[in-house]
Amino acid sequence: MAANFRNRCAGDGIVNPIAQALVDECNRERENCEFTALSFTIWLRSLRWRRTASMVFPVIFGALATWQIVTQYMPWMAAVLTLLATVIPLVYRASKTDAAIAQFTKLAGTFTNLRDRFRQLAEVGPHKETEVFEKEFAALMVKMEKARLHSETPPERCFKSAQKKIKAGHMSHDYDEAKGLQASR
Numbered sequence: 001m002a003a004n005f006r007n008r009c010a011g012d013g014i015v016n017p018i019a020q021a022l023v024d025e026c027n028r029e030r031e032n033c034e035f036t037a038l039s040f041t042i043w044l045r046s047l048r049w050r051r052t053a054s055m056v057f058p059v060i061f062g063a064l065a066t067w068q069i070v071t072q073y074m075p076w077m078a079a080v081l082t083l084l085a086t087v088i089p090l091v092y093r094a095s096k097t098d099a100a101i102a103q104f105t106k107l108a109g110t111f112t113n114l115r116d117r118f119r120q121l122a123e124v125g126p127h128k129e130t131e132v133f134e135k136e137f138a139a140l141m142v143k144m145e146k147a148r149l150h151s152e153t154p155p156e157r158c159f160k161s162a163q164k165k166i167k168a169g170h171m172s173h174d175y176d177e178a179k180g181l182q183a184s185r
Contacts, residue, residue, distance in 0.1 A: 019126045022137050026122035029144060033115035034171060038162035040108035043154030047101050054092035061085040103152055110147045114140065 064070055065081035117140055125133040165171065 016126075016130055018130055019133060022133055023122050023126055026118045026125065026137065026140075029140070030115050030118035030122065033111045033118060033144075034166060035159065035162055037108050037111035037115055038165060038171070039154050039158045040104045040111065040152070042158040042161050044101065044104050044108060046158075047097055047104065051092070051097055051101065054088055054097070058085040058088045061088075100152075103150065104154070107147065107150055107152055110143075114144055114147060117143075 061081040062085035065078045065085060067078075070081070071078045121133075121136055121140060125136060128136075
């Protein structure tokens, strides 16, 4: 019984150095997942805008190209608009943006879920047997490694934007702030 007590959290601090190391690593992995998920979400917004633009602009360009004022007074403009109306959908399809949207959507959800699981484990894990805590951490790391197998990389600006949002407190919880709890960063 005394050995079990020493393996758990004691008062303000964690007695077991293994449990403390696991809590620290859970918090690091939570932070990694938070940055990754938000970077993917920001990139998804850009990809979805690109998809919308690739659907709407060809219609607008096609309508303008057939407008009588354009065809009579600026035939070269009508030709350019017609070219754009035909090329944009082809370029969009060739870029496989729909597949990228599906992949980034899936990965953003996966990293968001992992972020929450690491946060929960960092809070609850030290109150469990060390062996149980280690097993739960190892299971999460297997999921993390599986998520990392996809080497999808959004542009650096997405990461910088995510970093800025997180540091500005956009991802903090009102509950924690109301309770005076510090975010687990």
